[in-house]
Amino acid sequence: MADDTANEIIALLKKEYPGVKIALHYSDPLELLIATILSAQCTDKQVNGVTKILFKKYRTPQDYIKTSQEELEKDIYSTGFYRNKAKNIKELSKIIVNDFDSKVPDTMETLLTLPGVGRKTANIILSGGFGKIEGIAVDTHVKRIAFRLGLTANTDPEKIEKDLMKIIPKNDWDILTLLLIHHGRKICRARKPLCGECVLNKLCKSAFTFG
Structure with missing residues (x-):
């Protein structure tokens, strides 16, 4: 069963970034x-x-x-x-x-x-x-934001992936990465996250702890 907080996070991010898709251009x-x-x-x-x-x-x-x-x-x-x-x-x-x-x-x-x-x-x-979903792609944005949100306590990408797969519905595994990447670029930046503008600030374990 997916975690309620994880479901809420995904719902909020989907609303914030409708139609999100991979940024790389390709045809095959x-x-x-x-x-x-x-x-x-x-x-x-x-x-x-x-x-x-x-x-x-x-x-x-x-x-x-x-x-x-x-x-x-x-x-x-x-x-x-x-x-x-x-x-x-x-x-x-x-x-x-x-x-x-x-x-x-x-x-x-x-x-x-x-x-x-x-x-x-x-x-x-x-x-x-x-169109095959076998796991969750963990890049630097996913790693950083998942940790800040309290969705994982790990820092190793493969361990983070396993943690997320336990609490995220499988049909959201692929879009989760895209949502977190977009959120990481726009709001939850590495150095100065914009917590005051974040739709997840009430759910985030790290909100407003950054100076």
Whole structure:
């Protein structure tokens, strides 16, 4: 059974952010996978600017394999950590071609075999790319806000995910991440959360404790 407070939090956030959806631009699971990898330590806006050009140049896993490491690095340079991201993209493209018939795999177990893909990324791909909900993607916003709200006492993303899965209805697992990301960017910021403007302030364990 879902926690009543968790249900109330979700209801308030749904009302506050109607029609919320993933900020990354993509048209298929491969594009979502690449965009999500590029989004590490980078804004979605910056990623969308890069992928607008990137996805015209690279349409298949084979395209990423054929290009040189150096050229791919240049193409994604502005997203940061470009060497490691380019290396992972080329390696996972080879695995997708060789092991999955050139198609992005659609299970948690198989996605976790790809370089650079952890549970957070896998949850995003499963939900946004295949409509499959197997867990909750825990990014920095989800981690911070779930802790502040008292929904978890853990700091490890996988433990936080398990805590949230126990109290959040499964049909809200995917939207919870999107709601908390939007709320984290607009109101519940890392350094100076705007508690006075927050629709959750009466439910939050940390409200008004920030100077």
